[in-house]
Amino acid sequence: MGPETWTAVDDYITGQLVEPDPALDGALDASRQAGLPPIHVAPPQGKFLHLLARIAGARTVLEVGTLGGYSTIWLARALPPGGRLVTLELDEGHAELARANLAAAGLSDVVELRVGRATDALAALDEEGAGPFDLVFIDADKASTPTYFELSLKLVRPGGIILVDNVVRDGALVQEGTGDEGALGMRRFHELAGHRQGVQATTIQTVGVKGYDGFTLVLVDGA
Ligand code: SAH
Numbered sequence: 754m755g756p757e758t759w760t761a762v763d764d765y766i767t768g769q770l771v772e773p774d775p776a777l778d779g780a781l782d783a784s785r786q787a788g789l790p791p792i793h794v795a796p797p798q799g800k801f802l803h804l805l806a807r808i809a810g811a812r813t814v815l816e817v818g819t820l821g822g823y824s825t826i827w828l829a830r831a832l833p834p835g836g837r838l839v840t841l842e843l844d845e846g847h848a849e850l851a852r853a854n855l856a857a858a859g860l861s862d863v864v865e866l867r868v869g870r871a872t873d874a875l876a877a878l879d880e881e882g883a884g885p886f887d888l889v890f891i892d893a894d895k896a897s898t899p900t901y902f903e904l905s906l907k908l909v910r911p912g913g914i915i916l917v918d919n920v921v922r923d924g925a926l927v928q929e930g931t932g933d934e935g936a937l938g939m940r941r942f943h944e945l946a947g948h949r950q951g952v953q954a955t956t957i958q959t960v961g962v963k964g965y966d967g968f969t970l971v972l973v974d975g976a
């Protein structure tokens with residue numbers, strides 16, 4: 754049992770539980786053709802994000818790290834009429850493709866895509882009073898996750914959720930002496946989440962088509 758089995762099981766889960774969808778499948782095809790790195794959430798994970806947003810009754814979502822907009826589409830589709838999603842992306846090429854994918858999904862009016870460094874964008878959102886957001890999905894450059902987490906705490910409502918992707922990184926999270934800046938970022942993030950008053954967090958390890966990784970679910974007290 755290893756990565757081949759994990760991929761086969763992910764394929765099985767997708768076949769059984771994730772209905773084919775022109776906008777989502779088209780976004781993946783277009784991303785592949787454009788040569789984007791294949792680091793979008795896997796389909797079962799995309800559906801998980803969608804279900805989580807619905808369970809939370811989210812009306813406002815903030816995403817850090819758009820890529821081609823695949824996770825964006827899953828999340829935006831969970832919103833009720835009048836709902837709003839803001840997504841942040843550094844790379845203009847990724848953003849251009851995401852815009853096209855979101856337009857094809859009929860979501861251009863729901864999603865606001867801001868191009869630039871997420872640290873700057875998050876600070877700007879705070880200054881603008883753009884929050885509060887019901888759900889934040891952090892999935893950009895891994896080394897900056899502690900910063901994104903801190904800034905997200907200012908933008909998420911009491912009772913809101915922060916979900917952080919790629920926190921285990923093949924177990925590098927706990928490897929002494931790892932030089933992986935991303936893994937070090939995730940370690941720092943765990944320390945922050947564990948010590949911060951007013952938040953409850955847990956991390957779930959995952960295997961699948963994207964290998965061995967995990968996500969952290971953070972619930973902000975209140976509401
Ligand atoms: N959430 C997407 C995948 C995001 S991949 C999905 O699951 O479909 C991570 C993205 O973060 C990449 O597109 C990368 O360009 C972007 N990124 C990297 N550094 C960034 C930064 N400093 N600010 C904003 N986005 C950044």
Ligand code: DHB
Binds near residue numbers: 793794892893918919
């Ligand atoms: C990477 C980024 C991701 O969001 C992901 O899910 C997997 C890998 C990366 O930058 O390597």
Ligand code: MG
Binds near residue numbers: 792793794892918919
């Ligand atoms: Mg990710």
